[in-house]
Each structure stands twice: as structure tokens, then as C-alpha cells.
Amino acid sequence: MDVTVKLTVNGQQKAITTDPRRSLLDVLREDLGLTGPKYACGEGRCGACSVLMDGKRVLSCVTPVSKADNTTIVTIEGLAKDGSLHPVQEAFLEEGAAQCGYCTGGMILTAVALLQENPHPTDRDIAEGMNGNICRCNGYPKIHGAIRRAAEKTKR
Amino acid sequence: MTGEVVTKTSETKRSSPSEDSPCEVQLSRRAFVQVVGAGLLITVTEGISFGQRRGSRGVRNVAARLHVNQDGTITVMTGKVEEGQGSRAQLTQAAAEELRVGVAKINLVMADTALVPDDGMTAGSRTTPSTVPAVRQGAAAARELLTRLAAQQWSVDPGALEVRDGTITHKASGKIVRYAQLVQSPEIVEAFQRSSPAEIPLTPASEWGVMGTSVPRPNLRDLVTGAHRYPSDIARPGMLYGKVLRPPAYGARLESIDLSPAEAMEDVVVVREGEFVGFAAPTTFRADEALRAVSETATWSTVSQPSSDELFSHLKQHARSGRPSTRGSLERALADADKVLGATYEVAYVQHAPMEPRAATAEWKDGRLTVWAGIDYPQRIQGDLARALGVPAEQVRVIVPDMGGGFGGKHTGEAAEEAARLAKAAGRPVAVHWTRAEEFTWAYFRPAALIECRGALDREGSLVAWDFTNINAGGAAIDTPYNTANTRILSAGSDSPLRQGAYRCLAATANNFARESFMDELAAAAQSDPLAFRLAHLENPRIRTVLEVAARHFDWPARQKKVTPELGVGLACGTEKNSVVAACVEVGIDRARGEIRVCEVCEAFECGPIQNPANLVSQVQGCIIMGMGPALREAMQFRDGRIRNASFATYRVPRFEDVPKIDVHLVDNPDIPSAGAGETPIIAIAPAIANAVFAATGLRIRSMPIRLPGTNPA
Missing domain, CATH: 3.30.365.10 (Aldehyde oxidase/xanthine dehydrogenase, molybdopterin binding domain)
Known part of the structure; x- marks a missing residue:
């Protein structure tokens, strides 16, 4: 039986009537056309589907859309404000921290959440905090560098 | 028109x-x-x-x-x-x-x-x-x-x-x-x-x-x-999402199926063409519901399939003969030698596992087909689609948006063909996005290898004979760069239990793993330093340079003196696709937990004149870390025609916490044409790790993944 889920996505209010068992990822991508969150594992093991739900990083591929009722979602498309990039996006750009880029949106949102909780992470904190996100190009060194760079930006 | x-x-x-x-x-x-x-x-x-x-x-x-x-x-x-x-x-x-x-x-x-x-x-x-x-x-x-x-x-x-x-x-x-x-x-x-x-x-x-x-x-x-649209992000007006019925095991044939549960779903298009059974629906979830409803009704005939436990005996048993390339007289050199060594190396099947699994969107208009797909060769897939769908190639257009990784794994257009079939039947555009499990199971694998080596030393500790046979994986970088008067080198085919194909640097990783490990064994037998032993047999000035650069920056002689049973260093080098690479690594050994941890990698690479230094660094770093996966953990496990670890939960790829200290040294060589650089930097890491494990423990691990005895697959 379909249900109606109300949520705010990237600042816009949405009401979606759908099967509550569908994943938040599928609804974002297929119903709302937000393809920034990616499918890559379908079991919450790689972080490519990461979005912010009420400010916290969630894995949208294993989050039923019913759990998103009355929440505020930010996808990678909604992170930049008024055309200016978020400092973490800027840092990824400056560091050239993307190869194929398929993991990049998830990496950035995970890093945003990480830096909100811990604005001055050690290298160890970054590696631990990002360990749920896979990059198969194995561009980890530059991603790590970008997150460090973003942390330094916000320090100033 | x-x-x-x-x-x-x-x-x-x-x-x-x-x-x-x-x-x-x-x-x-x-x-x-x-x-x-x-x-x-x-x-x-x-x-x-x-x-x-x-x-x-x-x-x-x-x-x-x-x-x-x-x-x-x-x-x-x-x-x-x-x-x-x-x-x-x-x-x-x-x-x-x-x-x-x-x-x-x-x-x-x-x-x-x-x-x-x-x-x-x-x-x-x-x-x-x-x-x-x-x-x-x-x-x-x-x-x-x-x-x-x-x-x-x-x-x-x-x-x-x-x-x-x-x-x-x-x-x-x-x-x-x-x-x-x-x-x-x-x-x-x-x-x-x-x-x-x-x-x-x-x-x-x-x-x-x-x-x-x-x-x-x-x-x-x-x-x-997030603005870029990858192949799996392409959406067309009125588009449906497709799912395809897969056999439960390799070699299984569809005997019967009842499509009526899916046909009863009003919003689902059901397609059967021979053994192809697929569904298109307004959402992925709905298409999957149709698939699951019908899957339960399918009956299959299966055939016996080799398992990963018997993989190497299977490859050996089915090895085909071939004509080796030879120099000098191997048998005489072996007979006359002071020391003769023999060893067999094994390399497991692995998957590319690009972040974006196979994906395609197909749209028909007036008999013409347009497909957006994540594939490596648009013109080939254009031809493949034309043949498969029975339309002239001129009426097929293939577009490849910048895609989410490949590593040699996307030479084939399965999803493109599936999407085209479903779209044709549905009369609407259809997207087919493979799941991770489908990508792990139905995409082709990097070939497993069984490699048999013999080598001989004279009284002075010089290499006088080299016998090297790769069964199943192929001939990339199979020739030895080391001076040896008497050689016999063979790439022999076999019966591959899994569908195999290209992977970043093909068989060069397997061949270099065996060769560079075996060179270390010979160096030990000659009571020679692994670096000195290699340099004594190496004329290629480009390989010598990267080997010396890596060793110098790593501080090889001093690091070797610090080796303990818990901390080892190793090195390896090689050449393929006209570029050269050398790596020195330090590994930590945790015997209690049976773990090998790569602490540091110092790699030197040269590919002619450097065209884009930052991208080259990314490629070398990426190769090093990607190479650590099959070196330490990755291996397909299969039994009865089923992949048993078809997920990121069960197939452990490198993650942030695995990343060692990495020191990359790019050697610019403006005197020759530039060579490609996305592959060769991967070939030195696995043997360097194996050699470092030997230095620490005295254990020669002759298989990839390299695991301490008694430890289970990760």
C-alpha cells in the first residue's frame, strides 16, 4: 500500500506517494531526478549513496523512504549555496580529489558530516571517519588531502 | 530522416x-x-x-x-x-x-x-x-x-x-x-x-x-x-527501469518459467526472447518485484562447475601445450648449474568492481536506437547492438557519458543490449542498472594464474637458466628483463572456470608477481641482496633508474638492516606497455592476528615525457592502492557455479584505513615518446609485499592474495 512521505529536499518541500519499502536512494533518483546520490553496493557498505538527513550522514540505499518522512534531506546537488561551493567541495576541486568521480558526492557529504562533528580531525580521525566510503579508483590520498584542506579552511 | x-x-x-x-x-x-x-x-x-x-x-x-x-x-x-x-x-x-x-x-x-x-x-x-x-x-x-x-x-x-x-x-x-x-x-x-x-x-x-x-x-x-550525468544517471521522458532474470549458476539453462505473476502486474512490461527474460516498470523497485515473483517459478538445468578450492588443480589439469619462446639451452644449463630452484605461484580471480556497475539507457525512435552506456568502445558496441537487435549499424547511436570507473572491465555491452531489448518491447526508453551482485557475478573476471618457475645459478651466483610458464592468465609482461643466457618462456591456455577478460595491466600483474618473487628466491639462494642481485642482471637503463630512485628514496640499505620478525621490507620492479616501475615497501606483521599491514610504499615510475603530472600522481597512487587489494585480500570464491562473495561486505576492497604512507617519484624522460601510465604502476606492489613478508618472517608466500599460513580469507 502506497504512503505519502513529506520531506524537504535541498530546500524544497516534497510530498511523494509511493511504496514505503522503496529506498530513499531510489526515490531521490527516480522520482525527484536527483542523481547525485549514487547506487554502488545496495547494502550500505560503500557510501556512494550518502545524503544528509537532518544534518546527519545517512546511507540512502538502505534507508526506506518511509524513514525519511518529516525530515530534511540535503543531496550533493543541494550543498552549494547560491552558486558558491561548500568549503569541502572547494577543497575537492582545489585538490583535484576525483578520478572517475562516482564516489565523490558521497565522499563530500560524509566529510561535511565528519567535519561538523569534529572540525579539527587528525589524519587518523579522517581515515576512520571516511572508512565506510569506497573509492575504486583508489584516489584516497587526494581525498584525504582535500578533507584536511577543508578542515584548515574552516579553522581560519 | x-x-x-x-x-x-x-x-x-x-x-x-x-x-x-x-x-x-x-x-x-x-x-x-x-x-x-x-x-x-x-x-x-x-x-x-x-x-x-x-x-x-x-x-x-x-x-x-x-x-x-x-x-x-x-x-x-x-x-x-x-x-x-x-x-x-x-x-x-x-x-x-x-x-x-x-x-x-x-x-x-x-x-x-x-x-x-x-x-x-x-x-x-x-x-x-x-x-x-x-x-x-x-x-x-x-x-x-x-x-x-x-x-x-x-x-x-x-x-x-x-x-x-x-x-x-x-x-x-x-x-x-x-x-x-x-x-x-x-x-x-x-x-x-x-x-x-x-x-x-x-x-x-x-x-x-x-x-x-x-x-x-x-x-x-x-x-x-553532482551535476555530471553518468551512464546510470541518464533519464529520458517516459523511461522505465529494467531488470533481467539471471541464471542461479554458471551454465544453468532455463527449462521452464511461469511469467503470469509478472504479467498480472499492470504497470510491468514482461519480455521473453529465448532465455532472455526481463521486466520494465516505472521504478526499479517495481521491476524487481516482478523479477522476484517470476524467479520463484523458474526451473533450471545445471551442470557441474569447478569450485575455487580446486581452481589451480583444474587449471593445471586443463593446461594446453604451446610453443615456448626459448633462448640457449635450458636443460643443459639446468643440468650444469650450481643451484636449481623451482616454485609454483598462484593468482586468484578478482573483479574490477568499478564504483558504477554496468548501466545503460536505451531509446528507440522511428526504428533508430540510441543507447547511453558505460562501456569502453562505442563503435564496437554500436556494431554489437546492431547485430543483436537486427538493425543496421547506421541506425544505432552509442554515447558514453564520462563513466564511473572501468579498469579494463567494461569492454562488453551487456546492459546496453538488455536495455535495448526491453526498450524495444516496451515502446519506451528503458534504463538497466546492474546491481553490485550482478556486476560481481556476470561481468568478466581478471584471469586466475598458475605460474611454474625454474631458475638456476652458477657458482658465482649468476642466473644461468630461467624457465617460466603462465597457465591461463596470458602473456602480458611475461618476458624477463633480466639477463639469462638460457630461457624458456610460455603462456599456456587452459579451461577457465569463470568468464575472464581484461583488467588493469592484464596478466602483467600475475607474471610480475611470480617473476619478482622468484627473483627474490634466487637472490636469497645466491646469498645476495635483492637490489644488488637484480641490478647485476639488469641492463635496461630505464628499469635500473626507477629501481635506483625508489631504493634511494626508501633508503633501502638502512631499512634492510632494521628488519625484524614483525617488520619487513621488500622491493620489486618491472616493465610493461613501454613504461617502467619499481616499488619498495615496508610491511608490519601481526602474527597473533595473522595480519599483514602495508605501512609504507615508495614507488618510482617513468613513462617518457610527463604530460600531466597531477593526473600521473593520481594514477600511480591509485594503482598502488588498487594493487594492494588483490595482493592481500581480494579473491573470488565460487562453488557450484555461484559466486560466494559477490558484495562489498564479503569481497574486501582497499579502504581509507588500509592506505599506507605513499611516496611517489615520477621520473621524467623527455627523450622518448610518452607511454600510457594508467596500468603499469600496479605491477610492482604485490611482489614487493610478498618479498617484504619473506624478509620479516622467512615465509615465502607464493599466492595472491598473500596470506599468512592458517589465516582465513578476509
């Missing part, structure tokens, strides 16, 4: 020969090329495809490679795909360099069979040695023709002209003209369409202004904002 395809940056203003819009759709191929040659318009009537010309050498005129737009931008066309290896930046640089314009002026159209020439498959590190020169040649020819025209118009010697920023200047007279002005001339239209002038000299590496610099990926911003 149906509509036109106009790239977003092209100018639509036209001059002769095609003044009126209605004429566009009736252009002959020749007229079409002329229009493109004018540099004012990219308008393609569907059905005309440059893709029928095979290989970069097929591009004989400037018009097929590029055109100059009225706003001064230049559209450059290539059949290569971008999948994270950096080809978009590199080819943009190549064109900008020879056209004497900034990279911002170049708009690179990649991998669209309606627009681009056939530059061959994106594979084998061929973009750098083949496509970069082809693009540079086209760009240099355009610059030359434009310069000649300016000289002719001004009645001056072309040698007196200066070309910079898309502007041609005659200093003596103060005359100036922009490319965009010149391309309005009918003469240039014709010149761009004629065969390119032969052998325009390319800018030597010493004079590069754009090549050789760290140009970022041109669409990088779209990657960090």
Missing part, C-alpha cells in the same frame, strides 16, 4: 554551403563534412557516423577531428572514453598545445558514435601513445592550414607569422586575424576536408606550454556538485 544532434557549444549560425535549415536533413555525407569543416556547425543527420572508420589512422582530414566555432572555441572529437583515468584533460591539453590556445577554448566531445571518429577501444594504455598523437596531428594540421591561409591572404611567408591564443599575427605589417574569422572562408572549409597535410611537426616536449602541466579534469566542477 529524424532530427539533428547539436552539441551544446556549437554555433548554429551557418554560412554556405548549407544556408537553409531544411537542407540540413538532406545533407550528403560529403556536404555534411563540408559543413563541419566550416567550423560553424555540428549538425548530424542520424545515420551518418564517423564511427565506421576504424582506428585513429582513419582520421585523414581535420574536419573529422575538430572544428573551430565562431566564438573562438574549438570542438575536438575523440572516440576515447573518460572513466577516471584522465583522458579528458590529457586530450584537451593535446589539442590546445598544437592549436596554440588555452585549454578553456577546447570543448572535447568524447565517445558518441554520431560525432566522433573511431579511436579504438579505451584500453591497453593506448590513449597516450596513439590518440594523443592523433589529436595533436589533427590540431597541428588545423593550425598549419589556418596559418597558410592567413599568409596567402596577406601575401607573406607563413614562416613570418606568429600564432598565439587562437590569433595569427604578422608582426612586420601589424596584421592580425583570429581563427574564428578565417574559418568563414570557403577555402578553409575545403582545406579542412582534404587529407591533412602530411607530417606537420609536433611541438617538442621541451617547448610544451600546456602539455606537461597539471591541467585539472575539465568537468571536475560537475563531479563535486
Whole structure:
């Protein structure tokens, strides 16, 4: 039986009537056309589907859309404000921290959440905090560098 | 004819020969090329495809490679795909360099069979040695023709002209003209369409202004904002999502199936063509519901399949004979030698597991098929689709949006064909996105290898005999770079239990793992230092250089003295695809937990003149860490025709916490042509780790993944 889920996505209010068992990822991508969150594992093991739900990083591929009722979602498309990039996006750009880029949106949102909780992470904190996100190009060194760079930006 | 395809940056203003819009759709191929040659318009009537010309050498005129737009931008066309290896930046640089314009002026159209020439498959590190020169040649020819025209118009010697920023200047007279002005001339239209002038000299590496610099990926911003549309992000009006029924095991045949549970679902399109059973529905979830409802009714016949436990005996048993390449007299050398060693190495099957699994969207319109897909060779898939769907190739257009990784694993177009079948039946566009489990199970694998080695030393500890047979994996980098008078080298086929194919650097990883491990065994038998033993047998100056660079920066002699049972160092080197690599590593051994941890990697790499240093660093770092996966953990487990670890939960790929301290040293070698660099840096890491494990523990682990005895698969 379909249900109606109300949520705010990237600042816009949405009401979606759908099967509550569908994943938040599928609804974002297929119903709302937000393809920034990616499918890559379908079991919450790689972080490519990461979005912010009420400010916290969630894995949208294993989050039923019913759990998103009355929440505020930010996808990678909604992170930049008024055309200016978020400092973490800027840092990824400056560091050239993307190869194929398929993991990049998830990496950035995970890093945003990480830096909100811990604005001055050690290298160890970054590696631990990002360990749920896979990059198969194995561009980890530059991603790590970008997150460090973003942390330094916000320090100033 | 149906509509036109106009790239977003092209100018639509036209001059002769095609003044009126209605004429566009009736252009002959020749007229079409002329229009493109004018540099004012990219308008393609569907059905005309440059893709029928095979290989970069097929591009004989400037018009097929590029055109100059009225706003001064230049559209450059290539059949290569971008999948994270950096080809978009590199080819943009190549064109900008020879056209004497900034990279911002170049708009690179990649991998669209309606627009681009056939530059061959994106594979084998061929973009750098083949496509970069082809693009540079086209760009240099355009610059030359434009310069000649300016000289002719001004009645001056072309040698007196200066070309910079898309502007041609005659200093003596103060005359100036922009490319965009010149391309309005009918003469240039014709010149761009004629065969390119032969052998325009390319800018030597010493004079590069754009090549050789760290140009970022041109669409990088779209990657960090989520704006870029990958193959799995392509959506079309009215599109459905498809799912395909898979056999429960390799070799299983469909005996019967009841489609009625899916047919009862009003919003689901059910397709059966022979053994192909698929579903298209408004959402992925719904298509999956249909699939699950029907799967339960299917009955299958199965056949016995080898399991991963018996893989290597199976490969050995089915090894085919072949003709080895030989030098000297191996058997006599073995008989006369002071010491003879033999060892057998094993390399497991692994998957590429790119972040983006296979994905395609297909759309039919008036009998014509357009497919957006994540594949490595648009022109080949165009042909494959035409055969599979029974339409002429001219009516098939394949577009490859920059995609989410490949690593050699996307040479085939399964999802494209599935989407095309479903879309045809549904009468609507259909997207097929493989799941991770499908990608792990039904994509092809890197071949497993069984490698048998024999080697012999004389009294002085010199290598006098080398016998090397790779069963199943292939012959990439199978030849030894080490001096040995008597050799026998063979790549033997076998019966592969899994579907196998290309992977970053093919069999070079397996062959280098065995060779460089075995060289370490021989060095130990000769009571020689692994570095000294290699250098004593190595003439290739390029390999010697990277080996010495890596060893120096790693501080090899001092680090060797610090080896303990818990901390080992090892090194390895090699060459493939005309580039050279050496790595020194330090590993930590945790015997209680049975763990090998790579603490540090120092790798030196040389591929000729460096075209993009930042991208090259990314490729080398990526190869090192990617290579650590199959070196330490990755291995397909299978039984009864089923993959038992078809997920990221059960198949452990490298993660942040696995990343060691990495020290990359790029050696620039301007004296030779640039070689590709996306693959070879992967081949040294596994043997260097195995050698470091030996240094610490005295245990020679002769299999990939390298695991301490008694430990279970990760």
C-alpha cells in the first residue's frame, strides 16, 4: 500500500506517494531526478549513496523512504549555496580529489558530516571517519588531502 | 530522416554551403563534412557516423577531428572514453598545445558514435601513445592550414607569422586575424576536408606550454556538485527501469518459467526472447518485484562447475601445450648449474568492481536506437547492438557519458543490449542498472594464474637458466628483463572456470608477481641482496633508474638492516606497455592476528615525457592502492557455479584505513615518446609485499592474495 512521505529536499518541500519499502536512494533518483546520490553496493557498505538527513550522514540505499518522512534531506546537488561551493567541495576541486568521480558526492557529504562533528580531525580521525566510503579508483590520498584542506579552511 | 544532434557549444549560425535549415536533413555525407569543416556547425543527420572508420589512422582530414566555432572555441572529437583515468584533460591539453590556445577554448566531445571518429577501444594504455598523437596531428594540421591561409591572404611567408591564443599575427605589417574569422572562408572549409597535410611537426616536449602541466579534469566542477550525468544517471521522458532474470549458476539453462505473476502486474512490461527474460516498470523497485515473483517459478538445468578450492588443480589439469619462446639451452644449463630452484605461484580471480556497475539507457525512435552506456568502445558496441537487435549499424547511436570507473572491465555491452531489448518491447526508453551482485557475478573476471618457475645459478651466483610458464592468465609482461643466457618462456591456455577478460595491466600483474618473487628466491639462494642481485642482471637503463630512485628514496640499505620478525621490507620492479616501475615497501606483521599491514610504499615510475603530472600522481597512487587489494585480500570464491562473495561486505576492497604512507617519484624522460601510465604502476606492489613478508618472517608466500599460513580469507 502506497504512503505519502513529506520531506524537504535541498530546500524544497516534497510530498511523494509511493511504496514505503522503496529506498530513499531510489526515490531521490527516480522520482525527484536527483542523481547525485549514487547506487554502488545496495547494502550500505560503500557510501556512494550518502545524503544528509537532518544534518546527519545517512546511507540512502538502505534507508526506506518511509524513514525519511518529516525530515530534511540535503543531496550533493543541494550543498552549494547560491552558486558558491561548500568549503569541502572547494577543497575537492582545489585538490583535484576525483578520478572517475562516482564516489565523490558521497565522499563530500560524509566529510561535511565528519567535519561538523569534529572540525579539527587528525589524519587518523579522517581515515576512520571516511572508512565506510569506497573509492575504486583508489584516489584516497587526494581525498584525504582535500578533507584536511577543508578542515584548515574552516579553522581560519 | 529524424532530427539533428547539436552539441551544446556549437554555433548554429551557418554560412554556405548549407544556408537553409531544411537542407540540413538532406545533407550528403560529403556536404555534411563540408559543413563541419566550416567550423560553424555540428549538425548530424542520424545515420551518418564517423564511427565506421576504424582506428585513429582513419582520421585523414581535420574536419573529422575538430572544428573551430565562431566564438573562438574549438570542438575536438575523440572516440576515447573518460572513466577516471584522465583522458579528458590529457586530450584537451593535446589539442590546445598544437592549436596554440588555452585549454578553456577546447570543448572535447568524447565517445558518441554520431560525432566522433573511431579511436579504438579505451584500453591497453593506448590513449597516450596513439590518440594523443592523433589529436595533436589533427590540431597541428588545423593550425598549419589556418596559418597558410592567413599568409596567402596577406601575401607573406607563413614562416613570418606568429600564432598565439587562437590569433595569427604578422608582426612586420601589424596584421592580425583570429581563427574564428578565417574559418568563414570557403577555402578553409575545403582545406579542412582534404587529407591533412602530411607530417606537420609536433611541438617538442621541451617547448610544451600546456602539455606537461597539471591541467585539472575539465568537468571536475560537475563531479563535486553532482551535476555530471553518468551512464546510470541518464533519464529520458517516459523511461522505465529494467531488470533481467539471471541464471542461479554458471551454465544453468532455463527449462521452464511461469511469467503470469509478472504479467498480472499492470504497470510491468514482461519480455521473453529465448532465455532472455526481463521486466520494465516505472521504478526499479517495481521491476524487481516482478523479477522476484517470476524467479520463484523458474526451473533450471545445471551442470557441474569447478569450485575455487580446486581452481589451480583444474587449471593445471586443463593446461594446453604451446610453443615456448626459448633462448640457449635450458636443460643443459639446468643440468650444469650450481643451484636449481623451482616454485609454483598462484593468482586468484578478482573483479574490477568499478564504483558504477554496468548501466545503460536505451531509446528507440522511428526504428533508430540510441543507447547511453558505460562501456569502453562505442563503435564496437554500436556494431554489437546492431547485430543483436537486427538493425543496421547506421541506425544505432552509442554515447558514453564520462563513466564511473572501468579498469579494463567494461569492454562488453551487456546492459546496453538488455536495455535495448526491453526498450524495444516496451515502446519506451528503458534504463538497466546492474546491481553490485550482478556486476560481481556476470561481468568478466581478471584471469586466475598458475605460474611454474625454474631458475638456476652458477657458482658465482649468476642466473644461468630461467624457465617460466603462465597457465591461463596470458602473456602480458611475461618476458624477463633480466639477463639469462638460457630461457624458456610460455603462456599456456587452459579451461577457465569463470568468464575472464581484461583488467588493469592484464596478466602483467600475475607474471610480475611470480617473476619478482622468484627473483627474490634466487637472490636469497645466491646469498645476495635483492637490489644488488637484480641490478647485476639488469641492463635496461630505464628499469635500473626507477629501481635506483625508489631504493634511494626508501633508503633501502638502512631499512634492510632494521628488519625484524614483525617488520619487513621488500622491493620489486618491472616493465610493461613501454613504461617502467619499481616499488619498495615496508610491511608490519601481526602474527597473533595473522595480519599483514602495508605501512609504507615508495614507488618510482617513468613513462617518457610527463604530460600531466597531477593526473600521473593520481594514477600511480591509485594503482598502488588498487594493487594492494588483490595482493592481500581480494579473491573470488565460487562453488557450484555461484559466486560466494559477490558484495562489498564479503569481497574486501582497499579502504581509507588500509592506505599506507605513499611516496611517489615520477621520473621524467623527455627523450622518448610518452607511454600510457594508467596500468603499469600496479605491477610492482604485490611482489614487493610478498618479498617484504619473506624478509620479516622467512615465509615465502607464493599466492595472491598473500596470506599468512592458517589465516582465513578476509
